[in-house]
Amino acid sequence: MTKFTDLLDGYRRFRSDHWQVQRERWNELKEGQSPKVMIIACSDSRVDPTQIFDTNPGETFIVRNVAALVPPFETTPGQHGVSAALEFAVQFLKVEEVVVMGHGSCGGCAAAL
Template sequence: MLKARPLPPYLIQRYHGWKATTYTENESWYRTLAQEGQHPRAMMISCCDSRVHVTSIFGADQGEFFIHRNIANLVPPYTSDGGQHGTSAAIEYAVSVLKVAHVIVMGHSNCGGIKGCDEMCCGKAPALDAPTSFVGRWIDILRPGHERVAGIKDDAERARALEKEAVLISLENLTTFPFINEAMQRGTLTLHGLWLDIGEGHVQQYSASSGEFAPI
């Protein structure tokens, strides 16, 4: 028997508030979305971190972003091993079915997943190194990025550099997907890399021409 229980009262109260205000004021738009389906222009791959709220940052309305969130906003390399791959499935659906025009990877400051990767790669997190750690095996994706910044001695500076490497590794891995490359060659898809400073509210974007992140 499933052990699910009713929502906590504060969430139920917030739902009723949303239904009475936001939904009621935009009911026709919600009904249109339900009847005509979704047609988002962009896919946003961001971290699970509760402080990263991409729809608020970019003022996105319902139906505008196809959003996938995971630990440390990582994209694994393409594989056709027949396994169950949630992030890859979301990317395939966004590009091949929804035909999004943009795939955006957004990293952020003070990321717990990035910190865990740094500690694991430095031998300071044996629990993450364990074969049974779901988080550890997921952030293995970022090990090549850690090798690039391993020479930075200051912990805070290395962590910040690794946060941006997570975006770059994900962009690199996106290009290993055949359907991504096909869409890019057709000119129907572009990739973008962003990094958010949570405390300052600054967003930087990666420039392939300069090889650096710069404010937008």
């Protein structure tokens, strides 16, 4: 199992190995993002949309929630993280497609049912 210290080691590898290789890409992303696809995915640790779809940073806009649930739109005050991400993606980033990604053995779906 990954521990916090493993994350720190991974960050160090990223900075020493991957950062320099993709430096031009990171400089482009510094100026902004323009993904054409939004993915709404489960927050399950076994399911990583970037790995499954083999995408690079900046290519997809991803929001993750338990069981990939998108709560109903509400106009009442409160915290509406998924709907805020959806609105941002469609209105400001101008994504062209929204993919809701499900997966097998989802504990969130089992809990909801």
